[in-house]
Amino acid sequence: MESTPTYDRLNQYGERLEDGDIILNLDYWDCECKQKFIHPINEDRCAICGFEQDECPSSRENEVNLFLGRV
Numbered sequence: 001m002e003s004t005p006t007y008d009r010l011n012q013y014g015e016r017l018e019d020g021d022i023i024l025n026l027d028y029w030d031c032e033c034k035q036k037f038i039h040p041i042n043e044d045r046c047a048i049c050g051f052e053q054d055e056c057p058s059s060r061e062n063e064v065n066l067f068l069g070r071v
Contacts, residue, residue: 028059028067038067 030037031046038059045052059067 023061024058025061025064026058028064029053029056030059030063031056038064 027041028038029041031039031051032049033046036048037046039046039053041053043053064070
């Protein structure tokens with residue numbers, strides 16, 4: 001029997017910060033760049049690829065941790 005994940009909060013796109021397999025960090029977002037694709041939420045646009053925060057998904061928690069050198 002599968003357990004139902006619990007959701008702490010939703011962002012404006014309905015993405016969930018989950019306690020299941022994928023955990024999103026709602027303080028960061030991903031652009032389309034192959035490298036340096038994680039941006040803080042207060043950065044509206046990627047200077048390299050031109051994508052804007054409102055057209056991109058939130059970052060995965062494990063990728064943010066790697067980006068910030070936490071692991």
